[in-house]
Amino acid sequence: MFTRAAYTTATRAAFRAPTFAQARNASTQAANGAFGADRKAAAAWFAKAAAGSAILGYGISNYVVTDDRLAPVTKAVAESMTALQKKAAEYGIEMPFTVAHAFSTADHGLHPPHYPWDHFKPWKTYDHASIRRGFQVYKEVCSACHSMEYIHYRNLVGVSHTESEAKELAAEYEYEDGPNDKGEMFMRPGKLTDPMPSPYPNEEAARAANGGAYPPDLSCIARARHGEEDYIFALLLGYCDPPAGVNVREGLHYNPYFPGGAIAMARAIYDEVVEYEDGTPNNASQLAKDVSTFLSWASYPEHDERKKMGLKTLAISAMLLGLSVWWKRFKWSYIKTRKIVYKPGKFDEV
Ligand code: HEC
Incomplete structure (x- = not known):
């Protein structure tokens, strides 16, 4: 039977704003959606992407950007950096980088x-x-x-x-x-x-x-x-x-x-x-x-004095730590043990 109470419940359910949990699930799904329908699919996607880029990186560093090909580039970069540093030094400007030198043990x-x-x-x-x-x-x-x-x-x-x-x-x-x-x-x-x-x-x-x-x-x-x-x-x-x-x-x-x-x-x-x-x-x-x-x-x-002070500091702090743990329990005891009761107001009783 269509009662007033049933009507109220139904409309409330239909128009109630989503709960926090619902909102969170929705956003998680939206985020996962880009990489797969659920968590499992997203994890698989990431695993494949990581493996793929590792293999690609290995291939590029070994066969494409080889030391031989890189040498003239690094040399040119180092030379222009040195030139820039020298030029800047002529005008009294100190550059934030220094030229590296090879060293041995x-x-x-x-x-x-x-x-x-x-x-x-x-x-x-x-x-x-x-x-x-x-x-x-x-x-x-x-x-x-x-x-x-x-x-x-x-x-x-x-x-x-x-x-x-x-x-x-x-x-x-x-x-x-x-x-x-x-x-x-x-x-x-x-x-x-x-x-x-x-x-x-x-x-x-x-x-x-x-x-x-x-x-x-x-x-x-x-x-x-x-x-x-x-x-x-x-x-x-x-x-x-x-x-x-x-x-x-x-x-x-x-x-x-x-x-x-x-x-x-x-x-x-x-x-x-x-x-x-x-x-x-x-x-x-x-x-x-x-x-x-x-x-x-x-x-x-x-x-010697420093070590003695250090030991004293440790001993005193250990004592103070014990005291402060006790003090904290003492101060918080009434907050931790109190009972909170929800008393419905008049409006909710409709
Ligand atoms: C005959 C002179 C002479 C005597 C004696 C001598 N030294 Fe030296 N010491 C030098 C000289 C010169 C240098 C600088 C070495 C260099 O820069 O190549 C030096 C350098 C040093 C250094 C610095 C090394 C570094 O890393 O720069 C130490 C440490 C040192 N000596 C300790 C001692 C001790 C300890 C004694 C005594 C047991 C001693 N020396 C006796 C002449 C002497």
Whole structure:
């Protein structure tokens, strides 16, 4: 029987806007429709397209755009880029691209192996006895050619030496100071605030004494080289005869770890060149290890403190994380446990 209620339901059903789910299905179908009637057909379409373009790409790269055919094109492009760069440079404009150069592994140096340094472990400090021995190696061997102008005697206090030891070390050298009340410069024994003495008065003198090569300042050398202490250790012990066919210029020495292979520094570390006061065996690898540790400390003097702060931060954050999980549950508890009831209004009851 045609009742008023049945009429209302029927018209409502006919004119009701599509639900969200219906709308979504419709748009999915429309999107799929372009590639196939359903999901399966669309997936098959994509699989065929991928396989087809892979085979086509392989064919084109192997038989059409061959290296031989490409070479003149890349050469022409590279030449015009270089010309453009040069022209732009004439007008003082710097181009955002640089010209690539071919390189070989020898140009970049042999990659040093990774050694198991104690201080690489996340919870370990530097081996301070090793820093102390390394300083002795630096002082007795390396300081003949290398300066360390950013390391002062005061930096050694509490790290490798006591205050009185550091004062004694500083007083071994004379430093220029002044002017005094007559306006003259004078010499005085070193103090804790003085830097390590430089072997040469300036870079030119250093180059003149080393066949034109400049022995770099070692204060930050670990930071300044790829491989850091691994590199320094490998470099110090890496000297060997050049392989057949490699000619090393007079005054240079073959070392595969040095970029280019020929270094102006002669081998400096040999067995027993330094006598350790603590009785540690003084073979070449021990000396190299100690001086590398010392140079690493010089580059990262904050290392021990940083690790300690890191561990503290982790411990405190772990505690705070636990607290905040508890706090969140506490704050959200009444939202999570409340009951929402829908109470129909008057209109819906028609
Ligand atoms: C006889 C002088 C002399 C002594 C001693 C010496 N060096 Fe050198 N060192 C040089 C010269 C010169 C260079 C620059 C080499 C070059 O550029 O070809 C150099 C370069 C270096 C480099 C940089 C290499 C690079 O990648 O650029 C390091 C690191 C180094 N020396 C460490 C040491 C250590 C550590 C000692 C002590 C065990 C030491 N040197 C002893 C002369 C010396």
